[in-house]
Amino acid sequence: MGSWWSIRYIRRRQEIVGTFMRHGLGYLLQRFGLAGTMQLSTRQLMNGSYEAAEYLLADNLRQAMVELGPTFIKLGQMLSTRPDMLPPPYIEALETLQDKVEPLPYELVLKQLINEIGHPELVFEEFDPQPLAAASIGQVHRARLKSGEEVIIKIQRPGIEKKVESDLEILKRLARISEKRSNEARRIGIAAMIEEYSRLLLRELDYAREARNTERVYNNFKDDTRVVIPQVYWEYTTPRVLTQEFIAGVKLSDIEEIDRRGWSRRKISRLGTEVFLSQILLHGFFQADPHPGNMLVVDEDKIAFIDFGEIGYLTERRLIYLGELLLSLNKGDIYKAMATLQDIGIIDKLTDTDDFYEDFVDLVKNVSSTSIGNLDMRKIRKDYLELAYRYQLRMPAYLTALMKALITVEGVGKKLDPDFNFSEVARPLAMKVYTERMKPANAYKYFQGKYYQDVRPLRKIPSHLNALLNTAEEGRLTINMKIEFTGKTNRKLTQLASRVSASLIITGVLIGSALIIQTNHSAEVEKYAYLGVIGFGMALILLVVFFLASLRS
Structure with missing residues (x-):
């Protein structure tokens, strides 16, 4: 299996x-125990790698991921949610x-369309062969259906599945090797991480799944006239x-066009933030990678989300x-905040509390001493990343994605309106959600869930204890x-x-040589007796060398 793997993916x-x-x-x-996968000549290049500035090495890692293609770009994006593994610059x-x-090339686009939904001339009234955007997994084209609707078509690159699956097999194998050779890799659980x-x-390669996500968000906002999905x-x-x-709109980052149309930037920044927070607080289902390209301004009273x-x-x-x-941090209740971090799973029993x-x-203190309107979210996040790396805190992916999304939205809001105050928009919505959850029906639903998850399983304790006894x-x-030993x-x-x-072995050679020397031999065998003397001498020298080496170590 090992040799086949080496040949197939070498x-x-x-x-x-x-x-x-x-x-x-x-x-x-080297850090993750994979130096053995390099050729000897290649290993010489490792000298001096530690000397470079951290920010430079971080950018080098980004460039390497881009060069290696979609599997590694996506891996890099996932690693950006693991502050316990990499320092903040990375x-x-x-x-x-x-x-x-x-x-x-259009020929490949045409072939993929024919294989999946049919020839464009049979499906669409018009189809633009020039893509609106292209990425390593797929690209987007604009078209018009026979029934007249304007649409966009996201087309996956042919053969990308096989390429990604091949890269994933290599990564899985390297992860298993890494865990065998590196304590750090075992601590992180790198094999399980690569599997996930x-x-x-x-x-993500399944566009039908993305379509289901889009439809779910569409249904969440179907009664909100301010939102277009x-x-x-x-x-x-x-x-x-x-x-x-297809939704016609202006990118949220295109301030020049927004100004040209006479739209209120302040109004748009508040609207975009409020609607995005609604995805999080009201529906619990949100874009994990928001950026100005997938938020469009239809007009100053209407905003669209895509992708x-x-x-x-x-x-x-x-x-x-x-x-x-958030409530415990706002009140300065550190112990309650730490208890909540334990409930979430960020702090475990191995953390030096x-x-x-x-x-x-x-x-x-840094957060509470700053007025809410002047909070520097990027500075707070940087401090949090340093804390996570220092104590190797396992941040849940949803929490890291949430913080990244909120910082992106806040950054876009401040770009549109330098006086934008994130908390002014967030506070009323948060109070609305809190009030909604405190209603008797919702409170009953919550406690019912807690009963089935936490209380009901306790009924089995007596029977389990009896079985144990x-x-x-x-x-x-x-x-x-x-029992696991350290590498040392x-x-x-x-x-x-x-x-x-x-x-x-040395003892065996000594005894064997001595027997050859001491035993009486026939005349024919006698002439080879000198081999016993040579063997005895060599064994004696090896014994001295072995003894000296043991003393030095």
């Missing part, structure tokens, strides 16, 4: 390793990853082609935890223990086993 594996080396990132391979660099590429990443990326045309949608309504390939999901429990955390408490207090009484109780201890044990083996 060229791509060498390309991956070579790309990392060219960008001065060999130290990362997180910030990976968040800027974009995958703009040259458009597909593979699952998410393969889901594109309608999906299912008869022209497959896992590789997505057809949805729901990446979605964040907040359950009722997650929303309550977030509410408790005393040291963390001191740093967390500093962060909270019976098993122990009958002598059938077994305890499984798993493993090396010492291997060294010890090697020395024991060497000493046994």
Whole structure:
């Protein structure tokens, strides 16, 4: 299996390793126990990798990910949500990853359309062969249906699934090797992380899933006249082609065009923020990667959201935890805030809570000493990333995506209106949500959920305890223990086993040579007796060398 893997993927594996080396990132391979995957000549390039400035290496990592294609671009975007793995400069660099590429030749676009929904001349009244945008996974074209509706068609690149699956196989294998050789990789759980990443990326390749996401958001806002969500045309949608309504609008970042049309920037910034917060607080289903390109201004009273390939999901429990955390921070109740962090799963039993408490207090004081309107969200986020890396806090992906989304929305709001106050928009909506959740029907629903999740399972404790005692009484109780050694201890044990083996071999040669020398031989055998003397002498020399080496170590 190992040799087949090496032969099948050797060229791509060498390309991956070579790309990392060219960008001065060999130290990362060494850090995660993958130095053995490099050729000897390549390993020499690792010298000096540690010397470069951290921000420069972070940008090099971003460039390497772009060069290696869609699988690694998406991996980089996912790593940007893991501040426990990488220092803040790396997180910030990976968040800027974009995958703009040259458009597909029209012949390949045509072939993909024919395979999925039929020839464009039979399906559309008009089809623009020039794409509106192109990325490494797919590209977007504009068209008009026979029935007259203006649509956009998102077309997946032919063969991208096989390429991504091949890269994922390589990553999975490297992750397993890494966990065998690196304690840090085992601590992070890199193999499980890559498995989860593979699952998410393969889901993202399914355009039918993106269509379902879009339809869900469409239904969430169907009664809100301020919001426009594109309608999906299912008869022209497959896992590789997505057809949805074309929405004419101005990008939220196109301030010049907004001003030219005489629209109020302040009004638009408040509207965009309020609607996006509604996705989070009211529906718990939001764009995980919002940017000015997928938020369009239809007019100053109406805003559109497009592109729901990446979605964040907040359950009722997650929303309550977030509410408790924000409320405790607002009141300066550090202990309650830390307890909520434990409930969320950010702090675990391995975290040094005393040291963390001191740093967390500093962060909270920094927030509470600044007036709400003047909060620097980017500075707060930078402090939080440094804290997460220092204590290796496992931030849930939904929480990191949420913070990134909120900072993006706040940044767009301030660009439109320098006096924009995020809290002025957020506070009334948060109070509305809080009041809604305190209604008897919703409170009953919450406590009912808590009962089934936390209280009802306690009924099984007596029966489980009885079964445990019976098993122990009958002598059938077994305890499984798993002992893991550090890398240093493993090396010492291997060294010890090697020395024991060497000493046994040397002893055997000494005894065998002595027997050859001492035993009476026939005349024919006698002439080879000198071999015993040579063997005895060599064994004696090896014994002295072995003894001196043991003393030095």
